[in-house]
Amino acid sequence: MELYTRITQNEPVTANDTVRLAELRAWGLIDYDPAAPDTPVAMPPRDAGWRMLHAGLQDLAARAAQMAVVPAAADQLNQAFERGKWSAGSGSEFLSEPATVNARIQDALGQAREELLAAQPGGPRTRENMDIALERDSAALGRGVSMRTLYRDTVRDDALTSEWATTMAGRGAHFRTLASPFERVIIVDRKVAVISNYVVPDAPEHAAWIVSDRAMVALLAQVFEQEWRRADPWHGERRAHKADTGAAGARTSRLQREIMRALAAGEVQESAAKHLGISRRSLQRELEALRTVWRTATTSIGELTYHWALSPDRGIDDQAVEQAA
Structure with missing residues (x-):
């Protein structure tokens, strides 16, 4: 304030004023005339104040925007952590x-x-x-x-x-x-x-x-x-297809029984096929074969499940058959 007042009154500045001159110029309160580069010129304080306020508000806005993304960025980094x-x-x-x-x-x-x-x-x-x-x-x-x-x-x-x-x-x-x-x-x-x-x-x-x-x-x-x-x-041999896979009197294959158990438990066909390690097309072929076994005109899951519930094959314990074999 003292130095600015001196400059407005056209009093000379000294070497001891160098630091304060730099501060006043940074605030926009003084400038220099190109024709007299060693003589500071006082600038209107109101204009300098508005410029400082505008710059400060811009800085605050940038910091606020930066802080706004911190939570989301922290969540992403936390996943890696x-x-x-x-x-x-x-x-x-x-x-x-x-x-x-x-x-x-x-x-x-x-x-x-x-x-x-x-x-x-x-x-x-x-x-x-x-x-x-x-x-x-x-x-x-x-x-x-x-x-x-x-x-x-x-x-x-x-x-x-x-x-x-x-x-x-x-x-x-x-x-x-x-x-x-x-x-x-x-x-x-x-x-x-x-x-x-x-x-x-x-x-x-x-x-x-x-x-x-x-x-x-x-x-x-x-x-x-x-x-x-x-x-x-x-040992890599291809198997000969047959309906009975070891259970006496069975009309269905082991795979067909596994499919029907999965479908009866509520699994959809795609999930059952993946669960059993076969393609959707292979599962459809087995369902078609079951239609022939049970002499039904449709392969709807509801009707096949009904026939499965009534089938004697439903009671076959395949694990017991394996162990006996």
């Missing part, structure tokens, strides 16, 4: 991207030295999957790795998977099939396991978890062994 905690020393690591999942699985399988256990409920193999796995699995067998794979019973009808099993069985791999549902898991040397995602909501379909906790991997291996004991050995 929580996922990071999942993989930090907990023995489990979440993988969301299919390419990452496949790369990690390939790496884990390539590191196997003693044993590979795989439960694959997803149905028949594709030619692409076979080509990828042929060299890798053959190399594992060549270095003495024991390899056992559990498939759904439906793969016995698939030419490509039968070809795969025949080829790999000849090289020392072991296969079994199971008609009832089971969970997907890959276990390497009983040290690392890969399982499907049941934790992260809305994750991609092929998301997975890498499990390295010793106790959990041991439990998964024990579950695999239980399913393996219930399953039927398979």
